Amino acid sequence: MIDLVTKQDVILKVEVEGLSQRSVATKLGISRNTVKKYIQEYRNAREKFTDLSVENFALTEAILEKPSYNTEKRAKRKLTEGMMDRLDFYIKQNVQKRTDGRRKQQMKIIDMHEALLEQGFDIGYTTVRNYVREKEKTRKEAFIRAIYEPGVVCEFDWGEVKLEIGGRLKTYQLAVFTMAYSNYRFAKLYHSQQAVCFQDAHVEFFKHLARVPVQVVYDNMRTVVKKFIGTERELSPITMSIAAFYGFQVRLCNPRKGNEKGHVERSVEVVRRKAFSLHDSFDSIEQANEHLQTKLNKLNQRTRSNKTPSVLILEEQAVMTTPMGDFDASEIMNLKVDKYSTVTVKQNHYSVPDAYVGKTVRVKNGANSIRIFDNHALLAEHTRTWGVHEWRIDLYHYLTTLGYKKGALENSQGFKQAPKQIKFIYENYYTNNQKDFIALLHFIKEKNNLSEIITLIKALEKKPFFEFSTEKLIFLSQQKPEAPARPAGNQAIIDKSLENLSDYANLLNKEKEKQIS
Structure with missing residues (x-):
């Protein structure tokens, strides 16, 4: 293969050094025809260069352009007509x-x-x-720059981020919204891309803005599109329900056309990098979301077109509609309470009052909580767990059963998950008296006064002759503090008497200190 250096060497040896073309071909080990070709190209270029009206492009190219070979008309040696017919058939099938x-x-x-x-x-x-x-090979796609009106277009997408939460490394889902006009960004972390998380993200975003855009743009994610019918797409009930509640239009991108929601495609990458590239370890997902919000506030303060997204979003909010309320982002299920007085949601157990064993209850499965109802009465509410085969047990739900199964208290799942104050009271004052302890729990549940009971216990401990019992705690808790009665009579006499009593008390205390010393 002849390279550029060889071509330049040929020109120098023939035109400058005066060697013959035959000797140059022999010396460089190339064909005499090749030498003749290079010299002829060079001389033709020099003739053009003598015309002052012509730029010296031809001469420059003759020296600097790499040798090339025309292969367009070269016949294919192995690819026959029969093979091409078969390949054309496969391409048509695709x-x-x-x-x-x-x-x-x-x-x-x-x-x-x-x-x-x-x-x-x-x-x-x-x-x-x-x-x-x-x-x-097809013609390259041309993109059309769009101009957006305030408050009209919002784009949504999911992204993944790996975080260490509570010492465990796990992949979390990042829901990201971007307003196309202002480039204002909102994001929140979730455990999953399930329908309830998708809906909850919208609730949080609309609550954050206190407004609803005209249109939200999505790609063809499963939570949004129920099914494809040829080139047509059918929206999922999840998407239609939240769009109907808030009154926004749904627009879907064409398949594999992420550029049609380029704002949020870019936002996912920017938010993930700015928020979690330096800090990716947190005690809880709530703490991680607080950190995320801090970073978003900084991003939305960055100047864009002489204005920040935080300023531009005000223009959008002025023309957007106000939501009528918050959508209840939850999945509704009717479930039977098992023998452990729990319902099972996504392979995890959540307790209900023990009187409902064997009955069917209504469960609202949300992104952050599990709420359990009997008709419209709320029976229990638990923080949702995203693990597998985990139990969320409220000790108060089992007080009736523990009343006649007192020995089961200490080893019960409910006691293990009880608040630290409850465990403290039992382990310090009721270890061998489960009956009175359960009676106290009944009282605390009824009055919702655990912090008050703890205060009373600390006050009783300070008394010199400390006697502790459930009856005393209940009695003291029910007493209303009364203001001390002020003695009637001449004010000057009263004040002087109080001063004398104070001095006398101080004198007695000094005498006691002398005796002790």
Whole structure:
């Protein structure tokens, strides 16, 4: 292969050093025809250069342009007409499959090559690849820059982020909204991309803005699109319900056209990097979301077109609609209470009052909480767990059963998950008296006064002759503090008497200190 240096060497040796073309060809080990070609190109260029009206492009190219060879008319040595017919058939099949929604069943180039080999053709993979790529070559797509009106378009997308929460490394889902006009960003972390999380993200965003945009743009995620019918798409009930509640339009991107929601595509990457590239370890997901909000506030303060997103969003809010309320982002289920007085949601157990064993209750499964109802009466509410085979037990739900199964108290799941104050009271004052302890729990549950009981216990401990019992705690808790009665009579006499009593008390205390010393 002749390179640029060889070409320049030929020109120098013939034109400058005066060597013959034959000797140069022999010396450089190349064809005499090649030497003749380079010299002729150079001399033709020099003739053009003598015309002052012509730029010296030809002469420059003759020296600096690498040698090239015309391969367009070169015949294909192994790719026969029969092979090309088969490859054209496979390419046509792939086009039909894309139209029918069977994109994942297309033949790849390697599949086409293997098919040709099985049919007895002798052909290499590279030749097949080059032919198919040339056939499938299409005109490059042109993009049209859009101009957005305030308050009209909002884009949504999910992103993944790996965080260490409570010492455990786990992948979390980042829900991101971006207003197209202002580039104002909002995001929140979730455990999953489930429907309730998708809906909860919208509730939080609309609550944050206190406004609703005209249109929200999505890609073809499963929570948004129920099914494809050819090129048509059917929205999921999840999407339709929240769109109907807030009154916004849903617009879907064309398949594999992320550029149609380019604001949020970029936002996912920016928010993830700015929020969690330096700090990715937290005690809880709540703490991580607080950190995320702090970073978002800084991003929304960055100047864009001489204004910050935080300023531009005010223009959008002025023309957007106000939500009528907050959508209840939850999945409703009717579940039967098992023998442990729990309902099972996504393989996790949540307790209800023990009187409901064997009954059917209504459960609202949300992104952050599990609420359990009997008709419209709230029976229990638990923080949702995203693990597997975990139990959320409220000790108060089992007081009736513990009344006649007192020995089960200490080893029960409910006692293990009880608040620290409850465990403290039991372990310090009721270890061998489960009956009175359960009676105290009944009182605390009824009055919702655990902090008050703790205060009373601390006050009783300070008394010199400390006697502790459930009856005393209940009695003291029910007493209302009364203001001390002020003695009637001449004010001056009263004040002087109080002063004398104070002095006398101080004198007695000094005498006691002398005796002790």
